[in-house]
Amino acid sequence: MTLLSTIIRAIYLTTIALVVFLTPERAIAKSEAIKVKKQKLYYGKTKSGKKLYVIRMHKEDHKLPMRPAVIVTGGVHGNEYMGLVKGIAQKVDENGKGFKEFFTSGGVVYFFPEVNPDGVVKKNRFNNHGMDLNRDFKIGRKPSQSETAQFVDFLEKDLDRFHARLILAMDYHCCARSLIYPEIKKGNGFYKEQFNKIVTLMKTHVDPEYVSGVTKDIFGHATHGTLKGYWYKKFGALSFTYEGSDPKEEFKKFNGHMSWWKDLMGVVVDVYDNRLAELTPEIQNPSKTGEAPALYTE
Numbered sequence: 001m002t003l004l005s006t007i008i009r010a011i012y013l014t015t016i017a018l019v020v021f022l023t024p025e026r027a028i029a030k031s032e033a034i035k036v037k038k039q040k041l042y043y044g045k046t047k048s049g050k051k052l053y054v055i056r057m058h059k060e061d062h063k064l065p066m067r068p069a070v071i072v073t074g075g076v077h078g079n080e081y082m083g084l085v086k087g088i089a090q091k092v093d094e095n096g097k098g099f100k101e102f103f104t105s106g107g108v109v110y111f112f113p114e115v116n117p118d119g120v121v122k123k124n125r126f127n128n129h130g131m132d133l134n135r136d137f138k139i140g141r142k143p144s145q146s147e148t149a150q151f152v153d154f155l156e157k158d159l160d161r162f163h164a165r166l167i168l169a170m171d172y173h174c175c176a177r178s179l180i181y182p183e184i185k186k187g188n189g190f191y192k193e194q195f196n197k198i199v200t201l202m203k204t205h206v207d208p209e210y211v212s213g214v215t216k217d218i219f220g221h222a223t224h225g226t227l228k229g230y231w232y233k234k235f236g237a238l239s240f241t242y243e244g245s246d247p248k249e250e251f252k253k254f255n256g257h258m259s260w261w262k263d264l265m266g267v268v269v270d271v272y273d274n275r276l277a278e279l280t281p282e283i284q285n286p287s288k289t290g291e292a293p294a295l296y297t298e
């Protein structure tokens, strides 16, 4: 072998080795489409016999010890049903922006389009027993209604089964055109920062005119037993009541909601990757707060 051919051969082999070495596994994995399991599950029935259901999505294989979880609910007040939660569940692209990274991280997302199906059918705020379900979620006791009890029971067991940590919860209502977050203890910068981020994203994607704050800022009084308060207190989740405008008008913003959700999934992955330890549930003792007056808000 001549010296020249030895040199050429050496350059050739080095190039091959470099190409193999420099193509990281992650780059290959990133371009691959992922597959997500999407199921409609029945978790109970109302007293009138209407089925309670959830659409759950997650990737089957997952190696990390804990998954991030997201809950999206609607139809807690049947007269405020907008159809958005069902629409979003149908349109989720597991390989699209935000969602792909979320599912790759092991994420589980739950869509409950009709928490109160009797109310949705009758366009009624209450369930068949005249109860406002968004006052029935209180720390330290089981929810009193069949809809709320089965809902919480299913979800808490399922989160356990998946070893999932609830990071974000969004409860869709109308019609106060606002995004409402729970009252946080003073000095907790993490929540303030995350709430502000999520409010800004809502204004960017959905409606810049919508306002934000705690319930008192929006309605002039506090409420007890709301779903948003429950997820925040129990799991330290970033938890909201979204108040749209009237249902038909709000549905025109559907694409805005979809792009908001793509960014929200990015927020969830960021918290999961970098700030998980900062999610702080409140003390689990029964709250001493009395019953709120029956004001038809939130």
Ligand SMILES: [Zn+2]
Residues within 6 Å of the ligand: 077, 080, 134, 173, 174, 297, 298
């Ligand atoms: Zn409501």
